[in-house]
Amino acid sequence: MGLQVESDPSYKIPTDGVAIFSEYMAPLFTDTEQRKGLFRTISPDSVRVMTPHKIYVAGLADAEGPDVLDAATPVGWRYLLFSGKKKTPFAAAEIAMDLENKNARFSRIVKSPRVPATAVELQEEKIGPKVADDDYELRFLRIRDLSFFGLWLHCYANKDDDFVIPLPPVPRNMAASEKISRADLIPRLKAIAVEVRKRFLRRP
């Protein structure tokens, strides 16, 4: 048992995912006269990739609705990239997909505090025995309108057992590394959404 990644038929990791983004990465490791490579200190031969997780997105209206997790939709896959034996990933690669999990294409490669934070939260010792005892699916939840990003552990057996770990920088009404249940998350995100809605001003 433990975290499921491939046994659920609806959870099909794209077979060509790594090949798609690896085509784009080479310039990032090399310097030219015009620019230095974003990852020039890393050897491309040392890159390792973690089993990907699905990216789910939601918007402001979803967060204002009855269940933001039910409203979230899958848009692609996220791959953490490591160098050599380092335990901290240096970037995340994302590929975009259609709702039917088809038409995979390169989306972006990202350097952000949320990338190393993801790996920290996924350590066995940190996430605790809950995930090891049930069958969970790891997801990345992105709600740009609220500046909210988190790891969503979806429980196959009972969605009420889902929980979300916010990634830094975390909103004011959450704590870093906090495991927030679905029931608790919904009102907290709703509260942020209400504030955001109030604070979008019209052009003077």
Place this chain on the structure above:
Amino acid sequence: MSLITGLSLQKMSVVTPSGPGHAALLESFKIHRQDQDLWCWVAVAASINEFYTGQLPKQCTIARDTLTNSQVMVNNVAISTCCPWAAHPECNMAFFADLALQQLGHLAGSSPGALVFSSLDVQIPEKVPTPPVPRGHPIACSIVGTQTPGAHFVVISGWEQTADSHQCIYVDNPSGPTASFEDYDEFVHGKETSWVFTYLTQ
């Protein structure tokens, strides 16, 4: 410490391109994290000011100046100060990066929609100019999601056309902050967001 069950690491190969491509990147541009949740517009203006002048103004000062000049009222009270930012949540509002850029003297022009990929070279030329001509100009742009009542501001600081004709851009986002290398088409009209307005800088 080990990853939870079900996750593993595998070696991958980075594909070597079939030849040299074309690229330009403003390496001295640095995006700063937005101090408040909705201050992407402030952080973008502050970061662009630093690029041109070497001076990084306080975000709360930019916010105050822009909001007061625009005569923004909160609960019928005019904004008078936003510093220190943590003590002034009333200043945490989504507003307009072009007004902040104009305030700082760095707005060169604006237009609706995205810049076509080939015109990025005009702002950030591949051919490195001879100093004191600036290396190039960061491009501020606003992106919107499908449900957003307003926009999120980010900066494009470079572009890359690989030998295999992949067109990508370097995007600096004050949320995080995040540096990313993105597929141009996905960025312009992706499923999550679209590039809706462009602000040229000076």
